[in-house]
Amino acid sequence: MTAQQLVYNRPAEFFEEALPIGNGRIGAMVYGGTAVDSLSLNDITLWTGEPDRGLDHPDLKGWVYDGCLEAVRGALSEENYPLAESLNCRLQGHYSENYQPLGRLYIEYDNAAEVTDYKRSLDISKAVAEVFCRRGGKAFRAEYFASSPDSVIVIRLRSKSPFKAKIRFSTPQRAEISSQGRRITADGYTAWHSYPRDYMTGPGQFLWDPERGIHFRTVISADAKQVKAIDGGLEISGRRAEILIVNSTSFAGFDRDPVKQGLDYKSLARNNIDHAEKMLPGALRRRHEKDYRALYGRFSIDLGRTPDSVRALPTDVQLRRYTDLKENNPELEVLYCQFGRYLLISSSRTPAVPANLQGLWNENPSPPWSSNYTTNINLEENYWGSELTGLGELHAVLLDFIKALKVNGEAAARDIYGITPGWCLGQNSDIWALAQPVGLRSGHPSWANWTMGGAWLSTHIWEHYLFSRDKDRLKEDYPALKGAAGFLLEWLVEKDGELISSPGTSPENLYLTPEGFIGSTLYGCTADLAIARECLMDASAAAKLLGDEEFAARTEEALAKLRPFRIGKEGALQEWYHDWKDYDPCHRHQSHLFGLYPGHQITPADPALAAACAKTLQTRGFETTGWSCAWRINLYARLGDGENAYRMLRRLLRYVSPDGYSGADARRGGGTYPNLMDAHSPFQIDGNFGGSAAIVEMLVQSSPEGTQLLPALPKAWPDGYVRGVRTREGKSISFKWKDYESQ
Numbered sequence: 001m002t003a004q005q006l007v008y009n010r011p012a013e014f015f016e017e018a019l020p021i022g023n024g025r026i027g028a029m030v031y032g033g034t035a036v037d038s039l040s041l042n043d044i045t046l047w048t049g050e051p052d053r054g055l056d057h058p059d060l061k062g063w064v065y066d067g068c069l070e071a072v073r074g075a076l077s078e079e080n081y082p083l084a085e086s087l088n089c090r091l092q093g094h095y096s097e098n099y100q101p102l103g104r105l106y107i108e109y110d111n112a113a114e115v116t117d118y119k120r121s122l123d124i125s126k127a128v129a130e131v132f133c134r135r136g137g138k139a140f141r142a143e144y145f146a147s148s149p150d151s152v153i154v155i156r157l158r159s160k161s162p163f164k165a166k167i168r169f170s171t172p173q174r175a176e177i178s179s180q181g182r183r184i185t186a187d188g189y190t191a192w193h194s195y196p197r198d199y200m201t202g203p204g205q206f207l208w209d210p211e212r213g214i215h216f217r218t219v220i221s222a223d224a225k226q227v228k229a230i231d232g233g234l235e236i237s238g239r240r241a242e243i244l245i246v247n248s249t250s251f252a253g254f255d256r257d258p259v260k261q262g263l264d265y266k267s268l269a270r271n272n273i274d275h276a277e278k279m280l281p282g283a284l285r286r287r288h289e290k291d292y293r294a295l296y297g298r299f300s301i302d303l304g305r306t307p308d309s310v311r312a313l314p315t316d317v318q319l320r321r322y323t324d325l326k327e328n329n330p331e332l333e334v335l336y337c338q339f340g341r342y343l344l345i346s347s348s349r350t351p352a353v354p355a356n357l358q359g360l361w362n363e364n365p366s367p368p369w370s371s372n373y374t375t376n377i378n379l380e381e382n383y384w385g386s387e388l389t390g391l392g393e394l395h396a397v398l399l400d401f402i403k404a405l406k407v408n409g410e411a412a413a414r415d416i417y418g419i420t421p422g423w424c425l426g427q428n429s430d431i432w433a434l435a436q437p438v439g440l441r442s443g444h445p446s447w448a449n450w451t452m453g454g455a456w457l458s459t460h461i462w463e464h465y466l467f468s469r470d471k472d473r474l475k476e477d478y479p480a481l482k483g484a485a486g487f488l489l490e491w492l493v494e495k496d497g498e499l500i501s502s503p504g505t506s507p508e509n510l511y512l513t514p515e516g517f518i519g520s521t522l523y524g525c526t527a528d529l530a531i532a533r534e535c536l537m538d539a540s541a542a543a544k545l546l547g548d549e550e551f552a553a554r555t556e557e558a559l560a561k562l563r564p565f566r567i568g569k570e571g572a573l574q575e576w577y578h579d580w581k582d583y584d585p586c587h588r589h590q591s592h593l594f595g596l597y598p599g600h601q602i603t604p605a606d607p608a609l610a611a612a613c614a615k616t617l618q619t620r621g622f623e624t625t626g627w628s629c630a631w632r633i634n635l636y637a638r639l640g641d642g643e644n645a646y647r648m649l650r651r652l653l654r655y656v657s658p659d660g661y662s663g664a665d666a667r668r669g670g671g672t673y674p675n676l677m678d679a680h681s682p683f684q685i686d687g688n689f690g691g692s693a694a695i696v697e698m699l700v701q702s703s704p705e706g707t708q709l710l711p712a713l714p715k716a717w718p719d720g721y722v723r724g725v726r727t728r729e730g731k732s733i734s735f736k737w738k739d740y741e742s743q
Contacts, residue, residue, distance in 0.1 A: 003302075003331040003332075003334040003335045003338070004123060004124055004125040004335070004338070005121050005122065005123050005124070005125075005335075006019065006121060006122045006124070006315045006335070006339070006675065006676060007119065007120070007121045007314055007315055008032075008119075008120045008121070008314050008315060008316060008674075009118060009119060009120075009314050010118060010120070011031055011032045011033045011034060011037075011118070011120060011131075012029075012030075012031040012032060012033075012120070012675070013031075013658070013661075014658030014659070014660050014661060015029060015040070015363055015658065015659075015660075015683070016656075016657075016658035016659060016673035016674060016675055016677060016679075016683060017031075017316070017658055017673070017674045017675050018030055018031045018032075018040070018675060019032070019120065019121075019122040019129045019144075019675060020122075020343065020346065020359075020360070020361050020675070020677070021122075021127065021129055021144055021145060021146045021153070021346065022042075022146050022346030022347050022359075022360045022361070023146040023147055023148040023151065023153075023288075023346065023349065024044075024148055024345065024346065024347060024348060024349020024350055024360075025043060025044050025045065025148075025151070025349065025350045025353075026041070026042065026043050026044075026102075026146060026151070026153060026245075026246075026247050027041075027042050027044075027146055027153075027346060027347065027360040027361060028040060028041050028042070028105075028144070028146065028153055028245075028361075029361055029363070030120075030122075030129045030144050032120040032129075032131040032142070034109070034115045034118070034133060034135075035108070035109060035112075036106060036107070036108050036109070037106070037107040037109075037131075037142065038104055038105065038106050038107070039104065039105045039144070039153075039155075039245075040101060040103075040104050040361075040363045041101070041102040041103050041104065041105060041153075041218075041245065041247070042101060042102050042360050042361055042362060043102050043216065043247045043248075043249055044347065044350050044353050044355075044356070044360050045214070045249045045251040045350065045353055045431065046099070046100045046101075046102055046173075046190060046214060046216060046249055046251075047097050047098065047099050047100055047190065047214060047251075047430060047431040047432075048097040048098045048100060048190045048191040048192070048193065048194040048206065048213065048214075049097030049098075049190075049191075049192065049193060049194070049213070049214075049430065049431070049432050050192055050193070050212060050213065050257065050258065050432070051254060051255050051256065051257060051432055052254075052408055052432045052433065052434050052435075052436075054408070054411045054412070054415060054436070055093075055411075055415050057093070057094050058193070059094040059095075059440060060093060060094055065090075065091065065415060065416045065417075065418075066418075068087070068090040068091050068416075069091065069416075069417050069418065071087045071090070072084050072087045072088050072090075072091065072502075072503045072521070073493070073502050073503065073523075075087055076502055076503060076521070076522070076523050081513065081517055081519045081521065081522070082517060082519065084503060084519075084521045084522075085445055085519045085520065085521045088445040088449045088503055088521045089439065089441045089442070089443070089445060089448070089449070090441060091416060091417075091437055091449055092436075092437050092438060092439030092440060092441050092442075092443055092448050092449065093412070093416065093426075093436030093437055093438060093439070093440075094434075094436065094438065094440060095195055095196050095199060095370070095428070095438045095439070095440060096196070096370050096372040096373070096428040096429060096430040096434050096438060097193070097194055097370065097372070097430045097431070097432060097434075098194045098196065098365065098366060098367065098370045098371065098372075099356055099357075099358070099362055099367060099370065099371035099372065099430075099431075100172075100173065100190050100362070100365055101171075101172060101362055101363050101364065101365060102171060102173075102216070102218065102247060103169055103170055103171030103172070103173070103175075103186070103218065104169070104170050104171075104363075105167070105168075105169050105220065105243075105245065106166075106167070106168050106169070106170070107155075107165050107166075107167055107243075108165060108166045108167075108168070109163060109164070109165045110163070110164040110165065110166075111135055111136070111163050111164065113135045113136030113137075113138075114135075114136060115133050115134065115135055116133065116134045116137070117132070117133055117134045118131075118132070118133040119131070119132045119133070124296070124335075124338055124339055124342040125293075125296065126145075126289050126292070126293070127145055127146070127288070127289070127292045127296070127342065127345070127346065128143060128144070128145045128285070128289070129143070129144040129145070130142065130143050130144070135159070135161065135163070136161065138159065138160040138161040139159070139160045140157075140158070140159045140160070140163070141156075141157070141158045141159075142155065142156070142157050142158075143155070143156040143157075143158075143285075144156075145285065145288050146288075146346070147284055147285075147287060147288035147291070148288070148291050148292070148349060149287045149288065149291045150272075150275065150276055150279065150284055150287060150288070151246060151272045151276075152244050152245065152246050152272060152273075152276040152284070153244070153245040153246075154242065154243070154244060154245075154276075154281065154284050154285070154288075155242070155243040155244075155245075156240075156241075156242055156243075156281055156285075157240060157241040157242075157243070158239070158240050159239050159240070160239070161239070162237065162238060162239055163237065163238070163239070164235070164236070164237040165235070165236055165237075165241075166230070166233055166234070166235050166236075167184065167220065167222055167233055167234040167235075167236065167243065168184070168232065168233035168234075169184050169186055169218065169220055169233070171186060171188055171218070172365045173188040173189065173190055173216070173365075174188055174189055174190075174208055174210070175187060175188025175189075176188070177232045178232055179229040179230070179231075179232050179233055179234055180229050181227075181229060182221055182222050182223065182227045182229075182234065183219055183220065183221045183222075183229075183234075183273070184218075184219070184220040184221075184232065184233060184234060185217065185218070185219050185220075186216075186217065186218040186219075187215070187216075187217050187266070188215070188216055188217075188218075189208075189210060189212075189213045189214065189215040189216070190213045190214045190215075190216075191206035191207050191208050191213055192207055192208070192209050192212035192213040193206075193207040194206045194207065194366075196366075196369070196370045197366040197367075197368075197370075198369075199440070199442075201366065205366065206365070211259060212258075212259060213258060213259070214249050214250055214251050214258045214262075215249065215250040215258065215259065215262065215265060216247060216248065216249040216250070216265060217247065217248055217265050217266050217268075217269040217270075218245070218246070218247045218269070219244075219245075219246050219247075219269050219270070219272075219273040220234075220243065220244070220245050221243070221244040221245075221273055221276070221277055222234050222236050222241060222242070222243050222244075223241065223242045223243075223244075223277070224236040224237060224238040224240065224241035224242075225237060225238025225239070225240075226238060242281050244273060244276045244277065246269050246272040246273045246276065247269065248263070248265040248266075248268035248269040248272065249263070249265050250262030250263050250265045251263065251431065253352070253404075254352070254404040254407075254408075254431065254432050254433040255404070255407065255433075292345065295345050295390075295391060295394075296338075296341060296342065296345060298389070298390030298391070298724045299341065299389040299390045299722075299723065299724040299725065300721075300722070300723045300724065301334055301337055301338070301695070301696075301699075301720070301721070301722045301723075302334065302720050302721050302722075303330035303331075303333055303334050303717045303720045304328075304330035304331075304717060304718070304719055304720060305330065305331065306328075306329045306330060306331040306332065310327060310329060311331060315332075315335075315674070315675075315676065316655075316674035316675075318332050319332070319653065319655045319672060319674065319676070320655045322650070322653060322655070323653070323654050323655040323671075324655075326650075328716060330716070330717065330720075332653070333649065333653070333695065335676070336653060336672075336676060336688075336691060336692065336695075337691075337692045337695040337696070338692075339676050339688065339692070340385060340688045340689050340691060340692025340693070341385065341389050341391065341692060343355075343359055343677075343685060343688055343689070344359075344382070344383075344385070344386060344391060344394055344689060345391065345394065346359070346360065347359035347360035347361075347685070348382075348383075348386075348394040348397050348398075349394065349397065350397065351397060351400050352397065352400035352401045352403070352404055353397065353401065353431060354373070354379065354382065354383070354397050354398045354401050355382045355383075355685065355689075356371050356372060356373055356379075357369055357370075357371045357372055357373070357374055357378055357379075357684055357685065357686070358371045358683060358684065358685055359382075359685035359688075361685075368680075368682050368683075368684075369428075370428070370430070372428050372429065372430050373401075373428065373429040373430060374427060374428055375425055375426075375427060375428070375429060375453035375456065375457060376427050376447070376450050376452075376453065376456075376507035376508070376589075376591070377507065377589070377591070377627065377631065377686070378627060378684065378686040379398070379429075379457070379686075380456055380457060380460065380598065381627060381630065381631065381686040381687075381689055381690040382398075382685065382686055382689045383395050383398050383460065383689070384598060384634070384689060384690055384693035384694075385689055385690075385692045385693030385696060387463060387464065387467035387468075387726055388467075388693060388696045388697070388700070388725060388726055389692070389693075389696060389724070389725070389726070390724050390726055390732070392464065392467060392468050392726070395460065395463075395464055396464065396473070398457075398460060399460060399461060399464060399473075399477050399480075401433070402457055402458065402460070402461070402477070402480050403477070403480055404433035405423070405425055405429060405433045405435055405454065405457070405480075406423045406454075406479070406480045406483055406484075407423075407433065408432075408433045408434065408435040408436075409423030409424050409425050409435035409454050409483075409484075409487075410422070410423040410483065411435070412424055412425070412426070412435040412436045412437075413487050416436060416437065417451075417491070419487060419490045419491060420490075421483065421486050421487075422483050422484070422485075422486035422487030422488070422489070422490055422491075423435070423454050423480075423483045423484060423486075423487055424451055424452075424453070424454045424455075424484075424487045424491070425451075425453030425454035425457065426438055426448070426449075426450060426451065426453055427447050427448065427450045427453060427507070429453070435453075435454070437449050437450070437451065444520070445505060445520050445521050446505055446507070446508050446509065446510060446520035447505075447507065447508045449503065449505055449520075449521065450505050450507055451491070451501075451504070451528075452501075452504075452527070452528055452531045452532070454483075454484040454487060455484050455485070455487070455488055455531050455532055455534075455535040456531050456534075456535070456594075457484075458480055458481045458483075458484035458485070458535055458538070458539075459531075459534050459535055459538050459598070459599075461474070461477040461478070461480060461481045461538070461542070462474075462481065462538035462539075462541060462542055463728075464477075465542070466704055466728040466729075466730065467726050467727070467728060467730065468730065469730035471545070471546075474542060474545070474546070475546060478542055478543075478546055478548075481535075481538060481539050481542055482539055482542075482543070482548070482551060484535055484539070485535050485536050485538075485539035485540075485551075485555055486551075488532045488535060488536060488558070489554060489555070489558055492532065492558065492562075493523075494561070495523070495524065497561070498524075498561060498562070498563040499558060499561045499562045499563065500523055500524035500528075500529065500563050500577065501523060501524060501525060501528035501529065501532065502523035502524070503521050503522070503523060504521075504522060504523055504524065504525040504527075504528040505520045505521060505522070505525060505528075506520070506525045506526070506527045506528075506575050506576065506589070506591050506592055507527065507589050507591045508587070508588075508589050509575070509582060509583075509584070509587045509589050509591070510582070510583035510584065511575075511576050511580045511581070511582065511583065512580060512581045512582065512583045513578075513580055514580070518583050522576055522577055522578075523577055524563055524576075524577035525575070525576060525577065525592070526565065526566070526573065526574060526575050526576070526592035527575070527591035527592045527594055529562060529563055530565075530592065530594040530595040530599055530601065531594055531599075532562065533559065533562055533595070533599075533601060534594070534595070534599040534600070534601065536555045536558055536559050536562070537555075537559065537601075539551070539555050540552050540555040540556055540559070543555065563577075565595065565601075565602070565609055565612075566579070567608065567609070567612045568612075570615070571611070571612060571615045572612055572615040572616040572619055573592055573593065573609065573612040573613050573615070573616045574592075575592040575616075585619050585620070586619070586620055586621045586623065586624070587620070588624045588625045588628040589628070590616065590617070590620055590628070590631065590632070590635070592616070593613055593616060593617075593635055596610075596613045596635055596638050596639070597631070597634045597635050597637075597638045597697075598634070600703065602638075603638070604639060604640050610639055613635065613639060614639055614641070617632060617635060617636065617639075617644070620632070622647065622648060622651050623651075623669075623670075624651075624670055625669075625670035625679075625680045625681075625687075626652060626670040626671060626672070626678040626679045626680050626681070626684065626686075626687030626691075627670075627678065627680060627684055627686040627687040627690055628670065629648055629649075629651050629652035629670060629671075629687065629691070630652055630678075630686070630687045630688075630689075630690030630691040630693075630694055631690055632648045633645050633648045633649050633652065633690075633691065633694035633695075633697075633698070634690065634693065634694045634697050636648060636712065637694060637697040637698045637701070637711065637712040638697070638701070638712075639712075640711050640712050641712060642698060642711075642712035642713050642714040642715075643714055643715065645694070645698050645712050645714065646698075646714035646715075646716055646717075649691070649694065649695065651671070652670075652671065652672065652687065652691050653671065653672050653691075654667075654669075654670075654671035654672065655667055655671060655672065655674075656668065656669060656670070656671040656672060656673055656679035656681060657673075657674075658673060658674065659681060659682050659683075668681065669681065670687075672687075676688075678691070696722070696725060697712070698711070698712040698713065698714070699711075699712075699713065699720075699722055699725070700722065700725045700727065700733070702727035702728040702729060703728055703729075704728050704729060705729075706729070707727045707728075707729060707731075707733065709735060709737075710737060710740060713737075713740060713741075715741070718737075718738070718739055718740060718741070719736075719737065719738045719739065719740075720736065720737060721734070721735065721736035721737070722734065722735065722736075
């Protein structure tokens, strides 16, 4: 293995061992089997549901929100927290839809010869996966890649001896599958409405109608010495074969009916497969690599050499030794950093459809948390490293999605909270840009009633401007940033001369009152105020730059009255308005530290607040989920604490077994799976993206006023270099260091 390759000595048995490929819209998990190979397929635009209807949604029939907000605020003003918690549920709307798997491609080999010298790999510098083995002593090679310029997944099979195989496709969606000539064609559709598995399973979870929902066409084409259509599949034989996979859906936008206003998906699929079949296989790969390298090649990093005896081991073995033997392996750390960039390039190239909770890769029709857009950290974390490592146009995909959220968010702010102008967003969204708080009046307020998604996401608009200095793009996105800030100006209320939020929550966490009540609904939560401050600061800066002086003045006035950070009696940053204890002091969320990271309000230049953040992190500890590990690395990096940042990085790279593995040596919890994908567990991609960003954050930190090199360099990385790091000064920098000890 090099710092550019994942390598394994056996086929994948579980999803968490398979290798991801993707072109930003369609993708696959490659298992690399020898008797039966399989690829689980995805299209990032394949979801259940239809355009969101706000209060006209069938799940909200007859619901009225008038007076609900005032009731919650009234209970809080009387310090009646149990009543406020109960009443807060009345502000909930419907759930998000579910991201769907497309299906599975199987290649069943007839050759029963002994397989030796097996090797499965993914070269992230080329975005090409490969399987090599010997069948009966004869070399056999399979190559897999997902091309963006030609909108196709390509499988190339090469053998020194003739082989015979059957190709078939299956899907959990409603579909008709047929084969003719050299092609398999599947025409299908998804449910027009569904519920998350934590709310409902069994009959009624998915609602089907062939005249509703997103429709799709999958075409699989094979070229070999002999190709024969049989029983809805294909039979191929020869010494070489090319298999092409295309898919198109009718999704035409968050506000377009996928049937009545949808794309002509059948024509799109037909045109794509016709085009790909005319291309020489070598040309498809050359075009793919040129396109991919143009993005991937902008950034490089070196953190030192790994001993050859370790470098030669399979990736999963290296990860185990890194965990169990505490081996130094800087090349594995570099591979993890660059793998995060690989995953983002592979899952974030579809306009206004950002990488979701699992990026692009999902095999379950009822996935954990609907594989949706979770906005109380996870969606934002997906894009933390995009600007830093030269992938700003992939970040722009998220900015385009924010425009859609603004539309539905204005309706949510008006209809649920009675606030206009401005827009807001709850904890969850989906491809239809859902903006309401979720929960159907039975969700726990700790997550269902969070209101700050629009404010947090909108901070990405100013971040993109700082890195790119693209004023035209800022003008395009400014209405969304202004609208999110405008909601805050109406949402915040005054208490004792300070502006605070009411009601509010600290995402997914619970407080413990002196009387013993365990709750989440409060006012003036630190996380709310930190997010609000960042959004208002960004909106003010953008307004001044673009000449909107009146709005800049309004935001500055609010900022001057916003409740400041408080330090609790135990020395930690106070999470709640009152100095109450956390019900779970080691909770995975640390949202009240937003002002340290990803915000820019707390720095080591303020030693009291920095020490309070450090105390909070000390209390939270090092045992947590994958994505939370990644966040904590970034937080330690902002504090200039390289050793604890590195300790947390090693915790993030702790080996975790595949979820379905039940052997005696099974490893569970947060960390990293054998294929280097993030273990929440289960799989969530945000830890990959956040961890990749964190490694760079340890090496470079910037503001519009300047850039700091090696602010949190650990002793484990005395030598190294980075090339192509972007800064908030709008610059790209490269540098190296040798025998360096951070202060």
